[in-house]
Structures are given as structure tokens and as C-alpha cells.
Amino acid sequence: MPSVLGLLGAKETAARECVERAREEVARVAAVLAEAERVLDRLVIAREAVVEVLTEPAAQAVARVEDAVESVSVAAVGAVPCSTVPHRREGLTSAVLAPDYRRVMSVLEHEAAAGRDGTRARTLAAALGLEAVPAKIEGVRSKARRLVERGWIAQHQPGVFSILTS
Incomplete structure (x- = not known):
């Protein structure tokens, strides 16, 4: 019969692994988000510049x-x-x-x-x-x-x- 402490230890280890995988996924998503925001900023600036050039006589x-x-x-x-x-x-x-x-x-x-x-x-x-x-x-x-x-x-x-x- 397994011990209660052994069962809790196994569940704790599984939970730690799950948390670590989630942290890695959050870091990956944050990097993707940062790159997407950088591209968006550049596109907004480019659009504003083009609009200014096209609308200014x-x-x-x-x-x-x-x-x-x-x-x-x-x-x-x-x-x-x-x-x-x-x-x-x-x-x-x-x-x-x-x-x-x-x-x-x-x-x-x-x-x-x-x-x-x-x-x-x-x-x-x-x-x-x-x-x-x-x-x-x-x-x-x-x-x-x-x-x-x-x-x-x-x-x-x-x-x-x-x-x-x-």
C-alpha cells in the first residue's frame, strides 16, 4: 500500500512540471507578442507617414x-x-x-x-x-x-x- 506522503510527493512533482511547462509557454507567447507589437508599431508609423505625404499638398x-x-x-x-x-x-x-x-x-x-x-x-x-x-x-x-x-x-x-x- 502506497504511503500518503509518497502520493503527495508524486502529485507535487507532476504539478511542478505542469507549472514549468506553463511558464515556458508564457515566455514563448510573451516573445511572440513583443515581436508582433514591434511590427505593429512600425506599420502604424509607416501608414501615418504615407498618409501625411499623400494628403499634404x-x-x-x-x-x-x-x-x-x-x-x-x-x-x-x-x-x-x-x-x-x-x-x-x-x-x-x-x-x-x-x-x-x-x-x-x-x-x-x-x-x-x-x-x-x-x-x-x-x-x-x-x-x-x-x-x-x-x-x-x-x-x-x-x-x-x-x-x-x-x-x-x-x-x-x-x-x-x-x-x-x-
Whole structure:
């Protein structure tokens, strides 16, 4: 007659073998899953790139490249290191600014032409087509402050920006 401890020992050994096989299977499935996720990520990126290329008109692509070239040339006209906003001086136009800063300048010029004395960051963000959420408004406010610091625009009161009149 077999002993109870012997029977339990045999069942324990069988259970350990089963657990080990299951762990090996989990490791194999995890490796297959990781590879499948890597392939999926690459395919998503490729699809997004193709959609971008196919939907962006050639003129916009050329303009984007020209904007990149202009922002690189900022260093040659006296930009602050690691900045896309050079200090304003005679002879510089807003064309030396990075595209986002030129857009802020354009909105402020439009507001000034409409007879408005100053524009708040929230209004700037809306005019730029951004959502009126704090993160977007703060981003615009930061850009406007940088333009003020470099002498491109004026800040008459906290948060109210306008084009310099000279």
C-alpha cells in the first residue's frame, strides 16, 4: 500500500512540471507578442507617414522645408543660443522668426490693423486655431513673452500683447 506522503510527493512533482511547462509557454507567447507589437508599431508609423505625404499638398511641403531652412539661418543673424527668436535690431524682419512666432506676429498685426490696442493670450490662441485649454494658452503666452523679451512686440499690461509701433 502506497504511503500518503509518497502520493503527495508524486502529485507535487507532476504539478511542478505542469507549472514549468506553463511558464515556458508564457515566455514563448510573451516573445511572440513583443515581436508582433514591434511590427505593429512600425506599420502604424509607416501608414501615418504615407498618409501625411499623400494628403499634404506639395506647396505646403515646400513651405515647411523653407520654414525649416529659415529657422536654421536665424543663427547667422544673431539669435540667442538655443533660441528661435533673435533680438530685434534694424534690418531684421519677422521672416527670421520661426513659423510659430511669425504666426503670433501676424495675428497681432491683424489685431492692430483692426484698431485693437492689445490682445490677450487666450485670444491669440483662438486666432491661431488652437484649443482654448490652459496648456495651449500658456504655450502662446510663452511665445509672446519671448517676443517681448527680444524686442519684437510690447506687453502693456500682464497678458496683453501688441505690435510695437515705431
